[in-house]
Amino acid sequence: MTFFGTAEAAVSAALDAGARYADARVMHRRYESMTARNGEVDELTSDESAGLGVRALVGSSWGFFAVPDMSDQAARHAGRRAAEIAKASASVAGPALDLIKSQVSTASWASDCEIDPIGVALADKGDLLVATTRLMQEHGADLAESLYQIWDTEKWFVSSEGHRIDQRIRECGAGIQATTIGDGQTQRRSYPAGRGQYGTRGWELVHSLDLLGHAPRVAEEARALLTAPLCPAGETNLILGGEQMCLQIHESVGHAIELDRILGWEAAFAGTSWLDLAQLGSLKYGSELMNITIDPSIPGALGSFGFDDEGTPAEKRYAVRNGTWVGVLAGRDSAAAAGLDYGGSVRADGFARLPMVRMTNVGLEPGPHTLDEIIASTDDGVFMENNRSWSIDDKRLNFQFGCEIGYEVKNGKLGRMLRNPTYTGIGPRFWSSMDMLSSEIVAWGTPNCGKGQPSQTGHTGHPAAPARFRNVRVGVRS
Amino acid sequence: MTSELTAQVLDAAIKAMPGAQIEVKVDRIQSALTRFANSFIHQNVDEDTIRVGLRVHHEGRTVSVSTTQTDAEALAQRAGAMLPLAPLDPGWPGITAPTSLHEQSIVDEDTRDCTPADRAALVQDFVQAAGGLVTAGYCRTATWSGFYLNSAGQQLTAAATDSAMDGIARLDGADGVARYASARLSDLEGAALGEQAANSVRAQGDPVELPPGRYEVILQPAAVADILNNFALFGFNGKVFTEGRSFAEPGSAQLDPAVTIYDDPTGPAGGVSFDAEGTPRGRMTLVDGGVTAGVTHDRRTAAKAGVASTGHCIIEDSWGPMPRNPVLAPGDTNLAEMIARVERGILVADFWYTRVLDPRTMALTGLTRNGAWLIEAGEIVRPVRNFRFTQSYVQALEPGNVLGIGSESIAQPNRYEFVNTSAPVLHLRSWNFTGGASG
Structure with missing residues (x-):
């Protein structure tokens, strides 16, 4: 079954009501999740969300309306309503707004999926989660948790320029977490990441994680952290594991290169960016080892798609090349406002949300080293892995991140375990201090990126690998 | 229509899963948000959506299903199909016994009937009151209607309204902020908030960095x-x-x-x-x-x-x-x-x-x-x-x-x-x- 007719009716009604451009997305998303806690299933949820969202451009002003009804009558009403809202926007109008040219496509695309994740028996999925929590309890966890999440999204996109694209994107992932409770403190270990690992893949992704195999270690480390020495305070060499590098990229590069932030469109909430468009192509963002790509075409990564939600085909481009800032995440209107000629990074979190600039897969290209080589070549430093807390200012410059676990590095070897490891820095200064980068790239998935008003949750991917940074301030505490 | 839908879902679920503990909640949200940046409205959204939630506990197992669609039979069938496959839930706490509301939330007609033009007018007031400074923020209104029914006889109906304005005025890299939330739209004063934000940022010139x-x-x-x-x-x-x-x-x-x-x-x-x-x-x-x-x-x-x-x-x-x-x-x-x-x-x-x-x-x-x-x-x-x-x-x-x-x-x-x-x-x-x- 397709819903092109519904979307076309909405677009047509918006044009009839005065829009000079309109697009519509019919989206049908099935979501399933399960959590287990201390040997029992805690929650099993199945959600279905389906409806139509219409965007209308009247003059230089936008309007958007969404309904959960896919009838022809509802679609026409939604199109007219979007145009009416756009006319209201024009009462507080800005500069002339246009859209950059887009390749008009009639296409169909689907993500790779070997094992349909919703089709896997609930009992099997539940048994896996429950077993991991029992194992973590047996190995010292006071609170043992596990979860999986699955999204199966179909969308039909139509624009007044002639786009007609349908896509099916299946995403899933899972993770485990052990918490231990001590005297006035809690400690936590997770695998593969705090909320798990996710991708545009089927249940084969979860099989590949071997959650049961990692459960004992995770619990034992959480227990050991309660009595581990505190991460010392001071400046030192910092080695970050790949999962923490994912967070570092997401927060201090991914959000900073969002063009809507750079243009001030997110100023009141998410914030702006320290980046100035006048310096695109010349600004030094980091060391020569820093090569960051924007690539929604990576098979299986969480930020992958065939076309973004404006109908722009997925295409790889550089954001940072040899340490120099060269690209942004953009949409058709923001690109036009900035005088750029590419978009391709606009997505909506469901039918009822306005498409906006979002990260796709923003990540590092591999470096020349391995983690073992990085540790072996470090006389004195701290290794940190797995994000526990993250905070960064509204210009995406000043950050303080906490990890679940740290280790001393002395004379080229890992030493004592350290608890409450934190580090802080200023984005470009920090990235400029990166002097070793591993080739061991993993495309981490972040399923919980918040942005926008009303709030939207984005799914982003981040190819990342361990790296070393010089003279970083660590061990900040209350 | 939503109260009937709530009853339809409960009936369909009872038929599909006789003897189960069943609860149904239907929420209708009419929500609109007018967003501005660089002193103009750049995003302006409105939605009228329904979410139907059904939770069932039967023979030791629990499932929660929800949808934006209004097909009661389909939702009950989905829950029924999932239930036997769901893992056991020994911690199930049971469903709520019949009881009445403590107090109704506020429902304000002006907020419920607010138009895109009304929100744009509040934004205009904020922008103008900032006296030429660059401004950004939003004005939001929402109306909720909620219906709850369960198989133990609990039945609740309520509604509420929400409005909010949140904005900044910008000057020389600094921002001044003003925010207000109320169940009543008439409590939002765009001009007063814009002036407050502007006064705040004008007091931020030439800041110094102090030691930690x-x-x-x-x-x-x-x-x-x-x-x-x-x-x-x-x-x-x-x-x-x-x-x-x-x-x-x-x-x-x-x-x-x-x-x-x-x-x-x-x-x-x-x-x-x-x-x-x-x-x-x-x-x-x-x-x-x-x-x-x-x-x-x-x-x-x-x-x-x-x-x-x-x-x-x-x-x-x-x-x-x-x-x-x-x-x-x-x-x-x-x-x-x-x-x-x-x-x-x-x-x-x-x-x-x-x-x-x-x-x-x-x-x-x-x-x-x-x-x-x-x-x-x-x-x-x-x-x-x-x-x-x-x-x-x-x-x-x-x-x-x-x-x-x-x-x-x-x-x-x-x-x-x-x-x-x-x-x-x-x-x-x-x-x-x-x-x-x-x-």
């Missing part, structure tokens, strides 16, 4: 709201509490005697009067004169704690049952009097990106945003650049650390409709600033 360290602080309502929201999330949250990760010890004098905190969905800021399990929610005291009075529960965490649900369930939310409308009870002083008593300290407009390092101690890191000023010898002497802090929120409010609470409470909007925080200015003995804007 412990400073006495006066926190304006936006910053106090962040403290309350984190107490809600990590302190008064029944899930965190039953897992042993909360600081809260009911009955203990854990905070300063000046501190009284309650949750109030029926106050002027608005809220919803029952939860996803059909448990009524009313005003609830969380801290009474510094003594921790209780935490919020859903049926599952309440069963674990051996108490009754307080009506704070959010199905499909892994964070747990937490206060949705926390209020710090006003004191008897004001900002001017507080400033006059400070020998050396910092006035903070707002906090940003606060994240917990340890929920047990409520140690958080974050930054100041939208203005900070140095106070010396009882006067504001100059603006300062943003600080990063790493601070235990519990420690900040411990006995002896609260030096004053303002007498006027300002309702602050949350990113979600019908969630808000009401707070006056707050004067604290010490705040641990661990870094400056430059690192």
Whole structure:
């Protein structure tokens, strides 16, 4: 079954009501999740969300309306309503707004999926989660948790320029977490990441994680952290594991290169960016080892798609090349406002949300080293892995991140375990201090990126690998 | 139509799963948000959506299903198909017995009938009042209609309205902020808020960077709201509490005697009067004169704690049952009097990106945003650049650390409709600033 007719009716009604451009997305998303806690299933949820969202451009002003009804009558009403809202926007109008040219496509695309994740028996999925929590309890966890999440999204996109694209994107992932409770403190270990690992893949992704195999270690480390020495305070060499590098990229590069932030469109909430468009192509963002790509075409990564939600085909481009800032995440209107000629990074979190600039897969290209080589070549430093807390200012410059676990590095070897490891820095200064980068790239998935008003949750991917940074301030505490 | 739909889903579920414990909740949300940046409306959205939730417990197993569609039979069939495959749920707490609402939430006709033009007019007022400064923010209105039915005979119906305005005025890289939330649209004054934001940013010229360290602080309502929201999330949250990760010890004098905190969905800021399990929610005291009075529960965490649900369930939310409308009870002083008593300290407009390092101690890191000023010898002497802090929120409010609470409470909007925080200015003995804007 397709819903092109519904979307076309909405677009047509918006044009009839005065829009000079309109697009519509019919989206049908099935979501399933399960959590287990201390040997029992805690929650099993199945959600279905389906409806139509219409965007209308009247003059230089936008309007958007969404309904959960896919009838022809509802679609026409939604199109007219979007145009009416756009006319209201024009009462507080800005500069002339246009859209950059887009390749008009009639296409169909689907993500790779070997094992349909919703089709896997609930009992099997539940048994896996429950077993991991029992194992973590047996190995010292006071609170043992596990979860999986699955999204199966179909969308039909139509624009007044002639786009007609349908896509099916299946995403899933899972993770485990052990918490231990001590005297006035809690400690936590997770695998593969705090909320798990996710991708545009089927249940084969979860099989590949071997959650049961990692459960004992995770619990034992959480227990050991309660009595581990505190991460010392001071400046030192910092080695970050790949999962923490994912967070570092997401927060201090991914959000900073969002063009809507750079243009001030997110100023009141998410914030702006320290980046100035006048310096695109010349600004030094980091060391020569820093090569960051924007690539929604990576098979299986969480930020992958065939076309973004404006109908722009997925295409790889550089954001940072040899340490120099060269690209942004953009949409058709923001690109036009900035005088750029590419978009391709606009997505909506469901039918009822306005498409906006979002990260796709923003990540590092591999470096020349391995983690073992990085540790072996470090006389004195701290290794940190797995994000526990993250905070960064509204210009995406000043950050303080906490990890679940740290280790001393002395004379080229890992030493004592350290608890409450934190580090802080200023984005470009920090990235400029990166002097070793591993080739061991993993495309981490972040399923919980918040942005926008009303709030939207984005799914982003981040190819990342361990790296070393010089003279970083660590061990900040209350 | 939504009340009929609720009954249809319950009937369909009873037929499909006879003998099961069944609950149905239908929420209709009409929500619109007019957003502006660079002093023009750049995003303007409106939605009219329905969400139907069905939760079933039968033969030891539980499933929750939901949809935006209105096909009762299809939803019941989906739950019925999933149920036998669901793992066992020995912790199931049962469904709510028949009971009535404590109090209705506020429904305001002007808010319910608000048009895109009405919201645009408020934005226009904000922009014009900023006197040519660059502005950004939003104006939001929402109407909720909720219907709950379960197989034990519990039946609740309620409605509520929500409105909010949140904006900044910008000058030379600094921002001044003004926010207000109310169940009544007529309480939003775009011009007054725009003027407030503009005045704030005009007072931020030529800021200096101060060294990190412990400073006495006066926190304006936006910053106090962040403290309350984190107490809600990590302190008064029944899930965190039953897992042993909360600081809260009911009955203990854990905070300063000046501190009284309650949750109030029926106050002027608005809220919803029952939860996803059909448990009524009313005003609830969380801290009474510094003594921790209780935490919020859903049926599952309440069963674990051996108490009754307080009506704070959010199905499909892994964070747990937490206060949705926390209020710090006003004191008897004001900002001017507080400033006059400070020998050396910092006035903070707002906090940003606060994240917990340890929920047990409520140690958080974050930054100041939208203005900070140095106070010396009882006067504001100059603006300062943003600080990063790493601070235990519990420690900040411990006995002896609260030096004053303002007498006027300002309702602050949350990113979600019908969630808000009401707070006056707050004067604290010490705040641990661990870094400056430059690192």
